[in-house]
Amino acid sequence: MPILGKPTGYATITGVYGETSEADTYHCCHCQYQVHVKPGSGKTRGFCFLCHAPTCGRGKCQECTPFMRKIEEQENRFRLRRAMERGYDR
Amino acid sequence: MPGARFHADGFQTLIASLTAPDSALSVTVHATVAHRIWLYEITMGNVGTPADLVSVYYIGQVTAPGTATAVTPTNTADNADQAARSVAGSNHTVEPTYVATIEGTGLRTPADGDLLRVPLNHRGTYRWVAPPGGEFVAPATTTDGFAGAADHASAVTDYMIGMHWVE
Numbered sequence: 483m484p485i486l487g488k489p490t491g492y493a494t495i496t497g498v499y500g501e502t503s504e505a506d507t508y509h510c511c512h513c514q515y516q517v518h519v520k521p522g523s524g525k526t527r528g529f530c531f532l533c534h535a536p537t538c539g540r541g542k543c544q545e546c547t548p549f550m551r552k553i554e555e556q557e558n559r560f561r562l563r564r565a566m567e568r569g570y571d572r
Numbered sequence: 573m574p575g576a577r578f579h580a581d582g583f584q585t586l587i588a589s590l591t592a593p594d595s596a597l598s599v600t601v602h603a604t605v606a607h608r609i610w611l612y613e614i615t616m617g618n619v620g621t622p623a624d625l626v627s628v629y630y631i632g633q634v635t636a637p638g639t640a641t642a643v644t645p646t647n648t649a650d651n652a653d654q655a656a657r658s659v660a661g662s663n664h665t666v667e668p669t670y671v672a673t674i675e676g677t678g679l680r681t682p683a684d685g686d687l688l689r690v691p692l693n694h695r696g697t698y699r700w701v702a703p704p705g706g707e708f709v710a711p712a713t714t715t716d717g718f719a720g721a722a723d724h725a726s727a728v729t730d731y732m733i734g735m736h737w738v739e
Contacts, residue, residue, distance in 0.1 A: 490703065490706065491700060491701060491702045491703060491706050492700070492701045492703075493698065493699065493700045493701075494698070494699045494700075495690075495692070495696055495697070495698050495699075496696055496697045496698075497693065497695075497696050498624065498693050498695040498696060507700065508706075509702075509706060509708070513684065513686075514687055514708055514709070515686050515687060515688070516631075516687060516688040516700065516708075540682065542684060549709070550709070553608075553709055553710075553711040554711075556711040556713055556716070557606075557711045557712050557713055559713075560606065560711070560712070560713040560714070
């Protein structure tokens, strides 16, 4: 079932006696943590109005930094480090 | 997103410890050629005479693959295509460097770098599939990637983690 129009992941758990249980999943828009959707579980999750997507609800994800921005920052740091290792001449 | 799809499985033996889990599988970016990895399917379960016990299975971000038995990823889309650039390793003897601290802490403390944590009966199996656009993404930074581990306080049976990814 889509969450806010976005497709969700899908988890299948095959139990001890071969029974299966299924769950939709979504990932936190700030840290990619995968959350199983359990209606009525009572767990408190978060929602980012800038990303317009749910978060995992952990404190560090309350501030909006989309995970793709974190990945791009990590890649930029890596490229900068590589450039510095090569030196200024090249 | 490039379209080459790959699969690798990893195996490991539980070591009867909740604080020093051994990883079964790591999939990391090539050590010299940086590329992103999109992880879209994960399967896991206990395979060694499983009893009625529960382990926590964990998938996390890593920055180095540790030391493991090399696994050649299978190209699941086109066998005539190029080989995987990602490096897959099974049965780790030196743990990958997880972003979250699990060595000495265990798998049961939520931390930055966690991607998936599932308590699962040893006689059960788990499969997760991401929709297009919902994959876990690893940055194009050499040796960054994903790894998976499981723990149990007393069991010493084998478990397996499989990953499918696009690169």
